[in-house]
Amino acid sequence: MPIVLGPNQYGKAEVRLVHVDRSTPVHRISDLNVSTALRGDFTAAHTRGDNSHVLATDTQKNVVYAFAREGGVGEIEQFGTRLGRHFTAAYDWITGARVEIEQFGWDRIDVAGPAQDHSFVRSGQSRRTTVVTIDADDVHVVSGIAGLVVLKTTGSEFHGFPRDRYTTLAETSDRILATEVTARWRYTATDSGITGADFARLSAEIPRTLVETFAGLHSLALQQTLYHMGEKVLATFPEVAEIRMSMPNKHHFLVDLAPFGLDNPDSVYLAADRPYGRIEGTVLRDDVPAAPIAWDATPGFC
Ligand SMILES: O=c1[nH]c(=O)c2[nH]c(=O)[nH]c2[nH]1
Numbered sequence: 110m111p112i113v114l115g116p117n118q119y120g121k122a123e124v125r126l127v128h129v130d131r132s133t134p135v136h137r138i139s140d141l142n143v144s145t146a147l148r149g150d151f152t153a154a155h156t157r158g159d160n161s162h163v164l165a166t167d168t169q170k171n172v173v174y175a176f177a178r179e180g181g182v183g184e185i186e187q188f189g190t191r192l193g194r195h196f197t198a199a200y201d202w203i204t205g206a207r208v209e210i211e212q213f214g215w216d217r218i219d220v221a222g223p224a225q226d227h228s229f230v231r232s233g234q235s236r237r238t239t240v241v242t243i244d245a246d247d248v249h250v251v252s253g254i255a256g257l258v259v260l261k262t263t264g265s266e267f268h269g270f271p272r273d274r275y276t277t278l279a280e281t282s283d284r285i286l287a288t289e290v291t292a293r294w295r296y297t298a299t300d301s302g303i304t305g306a307d308f309a310r311l312s313a314e315i316p317r318t319l320v321e322t323f324a325g326l327h328s329l330a331l332q333q334t335l336y337h338m339g340e341k342v343l344a345t346f347p348e349v350a351e352i353r354m355s356m357p358n359k360h361h362f363l364v365d366l367a368p369f370g371l372d373n374p375d376s377v378y379l380a381a382d383r384p385y386g387r388i389e390g391t392v393l394r395d396d397v398p399a400a401p402i403a404w405d406a407t408p409g410f411c
Pocket residue numbers: 267278329330331332358386
């Protein structure tokens with residue numbers, strides 16, 4: 110029968126892990142959502158129900174918790190690499206692993222006394238992410254940010270687009286521009302060079318660069334804003350090989366107040382939640398080899 114098993118992977122999705130480092134009176138927490146997936150020779154399990162190669166997803170979940178206990182968590186890129194390397198070293202038929210981690214941030218509560226050492230408030234809406242892909246001896250790290258909501262009240266235009274019989278949108282030379290940035294960037298030298306301290310620094314500096322570019326660029330389209338945000342990241346951080354972004358255009362429509370005898374000089378808006386434009390793109394160095402496997406099973410980007 111000319112039917113065969115194609116690409117496949119399996120693992121435990123969304124293992125919620127909170128690790129508390131109590132090694133000093135100033136406690137530190139890591140709040141993670143970890144998803145593991147294994148790749149390799151699992152044909153017999155799919156075709157015959159032979160589970161002799163199947164490292165149970167329950168076991169994968171236990172490894173996540175045990176590794177947090179044994180080595181701590183540290184930077185999510187390093188934790189993901191430790192987990193992925195463990196799985197691929199465990200059995201010779203496991204040749205690849207994908208470990209996806211999202212991290213929820215907590216800020217210390219700024220209160221007098223010792224309570225600040227162990228009291229936290231969830232920080233913002235955005236989440237730090239990473240996807241570590243192990244493929245035999247290769248390690249790829251794609252880190253990112255999700256839920257980064259930004260808005261500017263001026264400095265955004267949109268005009269010059271083709272008009273046909275279906276076009277109703279008015280041209281504008283001043284509008285609100287708002288989006289929720291999901292960005293993922295692939296690090297170049299993943300196994301060599303980039304330290305935990307680098308990952309920590311870059312995880313803060315790259316989002317800062319993204320939002321500063323959003324703010325600073327006088328935008329003629331969200332597409333232009335996306336490209337320049339990516340270009341600035343690549344120009345600033347040699348550690349980054351490519352960056353992919355997905356940015357919904359969170360439309361703000363002026364409300365017609367004429368029925369109430371009121372004008373509306375760009376002051377009262379309806380924040381629509383759908384439909385929304387969705388602008389997606391990749392900005393990359395044309396002298397760095399592509400690594401399509403680093404993006405396998407990471408949806409939402411073109
Ligand atoms: O920045 C924009 N890009 C578009 O492609 C688009 N299309 C649209 O209706 N409004 C906008 N705005």
